[in-house]
Amino acid sequence: MSAPAMEPETRIEIRNLYKIFGPDPAHALRAVRDEGLGKPELLEEYGHVLGLEDINVDVKAGEITVIMGLSGSGKSTLIRHVNRLIDPTAGEIIYEGRDILGASAEELRRIRREEMSMVFQKFALLPHKTVAENASMALDVRGISRDEYLGEAEKWLDRVGLQGYGGSYPHQLSGGMQQRVGIARALTSNAGIMLMDEAYSALDPLIRTDMQDLLLELQQELQKTILFITHDLDEALKLADHLVILKDGRIVQQDEPQTILLEPSDPYIVDFVSDINRARVLRVRTVMDRTTATDGLNIAGEIDQEENLETIIAMAKGDTRRTYLVKDGDKKVGVLRMETLIKSLVPTEASEDGMRAR
Amino acid sequence: MATYESIFHALGLQSWCESGSEQSSGPTSIADLLTQNAGTDAPAPSIWKLPFPSMDELHEACGAFPQSRALTKSIENGFLDIKDGLSLVLDPITQPLSWFLEGALWLFETTPWWIMIPVLLAIVLLVSRSRRLVVFVAVCLLTLAFIDFYSFAAQTLAVIFVCALLCVILGVPIGIAMARSDRLQRMFIPILDMLQTLPAFVYLIPLIFLFSVTEPKLYGIAIILYAIVPVIRLTDLGIRLVDKDVIEAADAFGMTDQQKLIKVQIPLALPNIMAGVNQTIMMSLSMVVIASLVSAPGLGVLVLRGIRNLELGVGLVSGLGIVVLAVILDRTTKLALARINAGQDR
Numbered sequence: 001m002s003a004p005a006m007e008p009e010t011r012i013e014i015r016n017l018y019k020i021f022g023p024d025p026a027h028a029l030r031a032v033r034d035e036g037l038g039k040p041e042l043l044e045e046y047g048h049v050l051g052l053e054d055i056n057v058d059v060k061a062g063e064i065t066v067i068m069g070l071s072g073s074g075k076s077t078l079i080r081h082v083n084r085l086i087d088p089t090a091g092e093i094i095y096e097g098r099d100i101l102g103a104s105a106e107e108l109r110r111i112r113r114e115e116m117s118m119v120f121q122k123f124a125l126l127p128h129k130t131v132a133e134n135a136s137m138a139l140d141v142r143g144i145s146r147d148e149y150l151g152e153a154e155k156w157l158d159r160v161g162l163q164g165y166g167g168s169y170p171h172q173l174s175g176g177m178q179q180r181v182g183i184a185r186a187l188t189s190n191a192g193i194m195l196m197d198e199a200y201s202a203l204d205p206l207i208r209t210d211m212q213d214l215l216l217e218l219q220q221e222l223q224k225t226i227l228f229i230t231h232d233l234d235e236a237l238k239l240a241d242h243l244v245i246l247k248d249g250r251i252v253q254q255d256e257p258q259t260i261l262l263e264p265s266d267p268y269i270v271d272f273v274s275d276i277n278r279a280r281v282l283r284v285r286t287v288m289d290r291t292t293a294t295d296g297l298n299i300a301g302e303i304d305q306e307e308n309l310e311t312i313i314a315m316a317k318g319d320t321r322r323t324y325l326v327k328d329g330d331k332k333v334g335v336l337r338m339e340t341l342i343k344s345l346v347p348t349e350a351s352e353d354g355m356r357a358r
Numbered sequence: 359m360a361t362y363e364s365i366f367h368a369l370g371l372q373s374w375c376e377s378g379s380e381q382s383s384g385p386t387s388i389a390d391l392l393t394q395n396a397g398t399d400a401p402a403p404s405i406w407k408l409p410f411p412s413m414d415e416l417h418e419a420c421g422a423f424p425q426s427r428a429l430t431k432s433i434e435n436g437f438l439d440i441k442d443g444l445s446l447v448l449d450p451i452t453q454p455l456s457w458f459l460e461g462a463l464w465l466f467e468t469t470p471w472w473i474m475i476p477v478l479l480a481i482v483l484l485v486s487r488s489r490r491l492v493v494f495v496a497v498c499l500l501t502l503a504f505i506d507f508y509s510f511a512a513q514t515l516a517v518i519f520v521c522a523l524l525c526v527i528l529g530v531p532i533g534i535a536m537a538r539s540d541r542l543q544r545m546f547i548p549i550l551d552m553l554q555t556l557p558a559f560v561y562l563i564p565l566i567f568l569f570s571v572t573e574p575k576l577y578g579i580a581i582i583l584y585a586i587v588p589v590i591r592l593t594d595l596g597i598r599l600v601d602k603d604v605i606e607a608a609d610a611f612g613m614t615d616q617q618k619l620i621k622v623q624i625p626l627a628l629p630n631i632m633a634g635v636n637q638t639i640m641m642s643l644s645m646v647v648i649a650s651l652v653s654a655p656g657l658g659v660l661v662l663r664g665i666r667n668l669e670l671g672v673g674l675v676s677g678l679g680i681v682v683l684a685v686i687l688d689r690t691t692k693l694a695l696a697r698i699n700a701g702q703d704r
Binding site for chain 1: 604606621
């Protein structure tokens with residue numbers, strides 16, 4: 001999760017993506033584009049459901065892009081477009097310079113086998129195969145020999161904390177452990193891109209936190225390009241390098257999580273963020289004063305710009321008079337006054353015309 | 359005057375009716391004779407006694423109108439007309455069935471009992487992995503042998519073995535094809551419904567015309583047609599019921615349709631397919647008894663003898679023998695099914 005020095009390259013570009021469900025999507029699409037109909041109007045006048053409307057997202061290499069939205073917002077539909085489990089009504093998904101929608105069945109299979117792996121909300125493991133066989137599904141599909149793939153699978157099962165479970169069957173494991181198998185399966189495929197569809201939504205909160213930590217830990221090491229779907233804002237803020245908020249099939253706002261928290265662009269998001277633990281999400285770099293002039297300041301210590309505010313408050317033991325010097329590696333980048341920090345924690349009120357007001 | 363004569367008058371069809379009446383040389387029915395004997399006093403027409411305008415009733419009013427007897431007769435003639443062509447095609451296609459049945463019967467009859475019974479017990483052990491069942495089956499088979507029913511039971515088993523195996527070989531692919539295509543499913547379901555509801559005896563009627571009664575394939579086809587339905591239905595159902603999420607995962611990891619079928623769909627549908635196989639075996643057993651009417655060998659022959667000659671004891675004992683076979687086959691396949699289910703418990 002370290003802030004990259006330079007802008008990472010875009011791995012997947014989603015351009016003007018539309019998905020309309022119904023008997024004649026092309027006709028309904030014209031209505032949406034030309035007349036600007038929204039989801040309820042389209043349903044009423046044309047009897048079609050607007051799944052996704054004009055989606056544009058850049059998924060950057062080595063980052064976790066989180067798509068967040070409530071149920072029915074189209075997030076699971078969106079992620080299924082990336083590996084074309086669902087075909088769009090209109091739009092482009094550019095991967096490695098080509099529109100993935102133009103890929104032949106053969107090419108698409110190769111991409112799914114070798115370059116994109118997926119983790120599912122309901123785990124979707126094969127009940128009649130052992131954990132190790134499940135984990136090596138992608139390799140088996142590619143036609144790699146059993147001896148070879150089982151070794152590879154064991155390696156990744158160890159990595160996700162399932163040492164010694166290779167010979168068990170999925171139904172013998174708890175939900176959290178089953179999802180670890182799901183993650184091991186995605187990692188064993190050694191694909192650069194991981195699509196995670198509400199991967200943790202079916203898990204208990206405590207196990208979910210564990211799994212989030214596991215993902216961040218793995219990510220630090222592996223630098224995969226991850227597209228993560230969730231309906232949980234806390235989870236989204238914790239994991240996201242880039243956060244996309246979806247509502248009724250439309251992107252409401254997309255940005256770095258810090259920015260979304262500090263500058264919500266829509267009453268919908270204001271409502272969302274109003275009861276978030278801001279100290280845990282906000283980082284020093286977003287609230288510090290960008291100055292290197294430290295003269296006359298009583299510097300209490302040095303902190304890294306990527307620390308979150310909760311850590312700093314703990315470090316200062318709640319003393320609001322302290323000032324810290326902020327560093328990016330060895331470079332001084334700014335100064336953080338505890339007063340400023342406290343001010344940044346003032347919650348935004350739930351908006352007047354937002355969903356809570358209703 | 360017949361009730362509906364006036365209608366033909368009104369329609370101006372009188373001359374047509376009269377032209378037909380001379381030709382109607384069908385046999386006189388009992389009812390006709392009775393009315394003739396009763397004298398000519400026709401009862402006063404009453405709305406309560408108005409007969410339904412059926413073919414026979416209309417024929418009475420108008421001689422040119424065909425009797426219902428003509429309908430069944432024409433179906434019969436139609437069938438007899440195409441019969442030669444049909445058996446020209448069906449005979450070679452179904453010939454292997456005769457060979458299989460003859461082969462299996464030969465195998466089961468010539469293998470000495472002291473090899474056959476241990477082999478059967480070994481198969482039961484292999485499939486069910488239950489010693490208790492093996493002991494039970496051993497007791498049953500030895501008892502049947504002791505009361506001199508062994509060779510009949512062996513014949514029945516041979517027929518069931520061939521027919522159930524062919525049902526699975528043909529039925530599973532049909533079920534898979536149905537699961538994959540909604541159109542095919544819509545086409546097949548009425549056929550399966552018909553096969554399932556048609557009384558077992560009715561299968562035999564056209565088959566007797568098509569094939570020689572001395573050939574084993576006659577009863578082989580009857581048994582297969584009757585018993586194949588559950589395995590087709592349950593294969594279709596089983597594959598359609600496979601968890602959509604797992605199928606999606608298989609797609610997401612780039613499985614081809616064939617890989618999906620072999621690695622995901624069939625294994626996950628196996629409990630249902632096995633339930634279908636169990637039903638198929640049970641239904642072949644019930645049909646093998648009825649098929650003894652058309653020379654199917656085995657315990658059914660004894661049941662038939664019991665009915666024909668009123669040999670109560672033979673009929674009852676062979677009936678019980680069939681029950682014993684049914685229990686053996688059912689328990690064995692059920693335990694195999696339970697083992698598969700246990701492996702897939704969630």
